Amino acid sequence: MADRPDGYREPFGIRSRMRCVRTVTETPTPPSRADENAWSAALVVRVAAGETRALEELYDRYARPAYSLARRVTGDPAFAEEVVQEVFLAVWRQPDRFQASRGGFASWLLAAVHHKAVDAVRREEAVRRRALALQAVEGLDASDPPANRPEDALEERVRGERVRCALRELPETQREAMTLAYYGGYTQREIASLTNTPLGTVKTRMHRAMHNLRAALDDLSDLEGLPVTDDTEGGSR
Amino acid sequence: MSASAPPRGHDIYEALAVALAIDSLEPADQAIFEEHRGGCVRCARTVLLTLEVATELAYGVPDIDPPPQLRRRILAAATPRPPIRATSLDGVPEHRGHDEDDLGGPAGFAALDLFGDGTPADRAASDGPETAPRTQGGGPRSPGHRRPSGPPLGLRTAVRTGSRRRRIVSVLAAAALVGISAVTTWEVTRPAAVTAPVAAPERTATLSPPAGQGTVATVVVRGGTADVVTDVLAPNAEDRQFYLWGVPARGTGTPQVVGTFTVTTSGLHSYPVQLTRSLEGYPVLAISEEAAGSTPASPSGVLARGALSR
Numbered sequence: 001m002a003d004r005p006d007g008y009r010e011p012f013g014i015r016s017r018m019r020c021v022r023t024v025t026e027t028p029t030p031p032s033r034a035d036e037n038a039w040s041a042a043l044v045v046r047v048a049a050g051e052t053r054a055l056e057e058l059y060d061r062y063a064r065p066a067y068s069l070a071r072r073v074t075g076d077p078a079f080a081e082e083v084v085q086e087v088f089l090a091v092w093r094q095p096d097r098f099q100a101s102r103g104g105f106a107s108w109l110l111a112a113v114h115h116k117a118v119d120a121v122r123r124e125e126a127v128r129r130r131a132l133a134l135q136a137v138e139g140l141d142a143s144d145p146p147a148n149r150p151e152d153a154l155e156e157r158v159r160g161e162r163v164r165c166a167l168r169e170l171p172e173t174q175r176e177a178m179t180l181a182y183y184g185g186y187t188q189r190e191i192a193s194l195t196n197t198p199l200g201t202v203k204t205r206m207h208r209a210m211h212n213l214r215a216a217l218d219d220l221s222d223l224e225g226l227p228v229t230d231d232t233e234g235g236s237r
Numbered sequence: 238m239s240a241s242a243p244p245r246g247h248d249i250y251e252a253l254a255v256a257l258a259i260d261s262l263e264p265a266d267q268a269i270f271e272e273h274r275g276g277c278v279r280c281a282r283t284v285l286l287t288l289e290v291a292t293e294l295a296y297g298v299p300d301i302d303p304p305p306q307l308r309r310r311i312l313a314a315a316t317p318r319p320p321i322r323a324t325s326l327d328g329v330p331e332h333r334g335h336d337e338d339d340l341g342g343p344a345g346f347a348a349l350d351l352f353g354d355g356t357p358a359d360r361a362a363s364d365g366p367e368t369a370p371r372t373q374g375g376g377p378r379s380p381g382h383r384r385p386s387g388p389p390l391g392l393r394t395a396v397r398t399g400s401r402r403r404r405i406v407s408v409l410a411a412a413a414l415v416g417i418s419a420v421t422t423w424e425v426t427r428p429a430a431v432t433a434p435v436a437a438p439e440r441t442a443t444l445s446p447p448a449g450q451g452t453v454a455t456v457v458v459r460g461g462t463a464d465v466v467t468d469v470l471a472p473n474a475e476d477r478q479f480y481l482w483g484v485p486a487r488g489t490g491t492p493q494v495v496g497t498f499t500v501t502t503s504g505l506h507s508y509p510v511q512l513t514r515s516l517e518g519y520p521v522l523a524i525s526e527e528a529a530g531s532t533p534a535s536p537s538g539v540l541a542r543g544a545l546s547r
Contacts, residue, residue: 048321055315059308067303069295081307085314092315099506103288110295111288118260156296163297181261182294188256189263203252210255213290 033104040105048095055092062106063088065156066113072183073117079124083116118185166216174209177202247279254280258287442522444541453541456481456510456522463510465498470524470540472500478529481510482536483519492523492535520545 040061046054063084070080087109090097098108167175176195180186188206192199253270256262262270274280440458455466465481473479483495496510516522521544525536 050318050320052312052315052317056308056312059311063303063308064300065296065298067307068298068301071301072298077304081304084303084307085311088311089314092311093318094321096321104292107288107292110292114291114295115260156300159293159296160298160300163293166293167297178294181256182259182291183298185260187261187263188266191261203249203256206261207248207252207255210287210290213293214286217290217293 036106037100037104041100044091044095044098044100044105047092052092055088058091058105059088062109065106066109069110069113070117073114073185074120076120079120080117083113083120086116087112114182121185162217163213166213169216170209170212173197174205174212177205178209178213181206250274250277250280251283254283255287258284259291440516440546442543442545444522444524444543446541447539454524456543456545457507458516458545461512463496463512463516464507465500465510465524466507467500470500472502473526473529476529477526479540480525480527480533480536482523482525482539483514483516484521484523484542485518486520493519494533495519495522516545 040058043054043058047058066087067080067084070083071077074080074083090112091109098105167179170178173195177191180191180194181188186194188202189199191197192202195202197205250270250273253262253266254274256266257270270280442456442458444454444456446453453467454470457464457466463481465479470479478497478499480494481496481498482492484492493514495514495516496512498508498510500506500508521542523536523542524540525533525538526540527533527537
């Protein structure tokens with residue numbers, strides 16, 4: 001199915017899902033995650049040795065996803081800069097905080113960014129954040145990458161499209177809960193309040209959303225999927 | 238669409254584990270999770286799996302290039318400093334005190350602080366920016382991000398604090414992560430493992446003191462190799478090393494050395510075991526510390542032991 005020439009985008013739904021599958025199957029395979037992990041781990045060793053050039057390389061590779069995530073969670077460019085700066089300087093000052101035996105550098109770095117970004121928004125607790133979080137739910141579908149991206153952004157685009165597809169395929173209530181939690185930085189109780197939903201239901205939705213996302217992103221690892229109970233909402237797959 | 242039923246049974250805790258991994262756990266729920274988490278492999282695994290998905294979610298946001306001045310500012314602040322543990326980064330320097338830019342929380346694959354320092358209760362007291370262009374609301378620094386190392390004994394069984402409990406679970410999480418990751422050890426010590434294919438652990442053994450409780454170390458067996466994820470096993474002296482023993486079923490033989498390993502750093506780390514014998518036929522594993530290079534006929538003293546999963 002081809003996109004309409006006038007740029008019209010279907011809302012979430014079956015057509016979007018079909019386009020989603022087409023997009024993913026036509027995109028190149030990203031580099032091996034093991035290769036990237038080895039590459040970044042070697043750079044962290046050089047950072048530990050005091051090589052600022054290695055820090056530059058790590059920054060050049062990961063600053064964009066880190067900043068993009070921080071912008072999404074905080075909704076504020078200055079806060080996002082603050083978060084990214086704090087995390088990268090921590091990499092420089094305490095490179096031994098990263099342990100290659102326990103996961104890839106990208107996972108570690110982005111988890112740090114997310115954690116610090118959530119810190120920032122919870123400290124502020126601005127009313128603005130409410131609106132931003134709701135935008136986060138809707139805005140993921142309007143996230144086509146800009147044209148003329150550098151070649152090294154290819155993997156990010158592929159990964160981004162994959163996860164956006166996976167999110168689009170979630171039942172709406174699960175998607176809402178996950179996006180409010182992860183991109184909005186809300187606690188489960190806050191999500192329950194925002195969506196006028198019982199807390200237990202929010203927890204279930206997030207749990208199932210994670211299960212479904214993991215099933216959709218099925219090449220993450222060889223471990224078994226998350227055990228879940230019967231899904232009364234119906235799975236996405 | 239019908240409403241979801243609230244989670245029941247163990248799903249309650251796994252739902253909390255999901256929330257913990259993505260910084261969405263309520264302080265009130267943290268207490269509930271604290272009560273449960275000690276030694277729960279399922280929850281540890283759920284956290285790790287959730288972190289993997291969270292990494293992908295991070296790539297799902299629209300790309301925004303950071304402003305050029307951010308790069309300049311970071312590099313300007315990265316002032317020259319002496320090398321940090323050039324041979325291995327797989328640990329936390331013990332001299333470090335209350336640091337000023339601790340990442341904390343789920344970011345802490347570093348110490349797998351997923352289960353402790355980075356939860357919302359701690360975040361309320363988390364540190365503010367240091368050299369950022371704007372300083373808003375920087376609260377007091379969260380205490381206890383750096384747990385002091387214990388006494389320099391082979392086995393620090395005296396440690397029984399809340400932090401200790403977190404670390405026990407962290408060992409299990411680390412054991413699970415060893416299976417997730419393609420990297421089983423720091424590449425300096427085992428370069429070949431860096432790009433090894435991902436493989437889940439085939440068997441694990443959680444080793445506890447013979448007359449005590451708690452986890453001393455976890456042995457993770459995968460594809461003919463084994464790693465030991467340490468918890469409270471302090472580094473061995475230079476002229477000594479740890480021996481891994483295979484203990485046969487009662488009445489079928491005597492314990493045999495199945496491998497050796499060296500521990501270089503206190504705390505939660507993963508070390509490869511130099512296997513000298515197959516683990517087949519040994520339902521229980523044990524650890525002792527012996528003179529390096531020796532061939533003891535029996536362990537001089539069992540530090541920890543535990544059943545090997547099937």
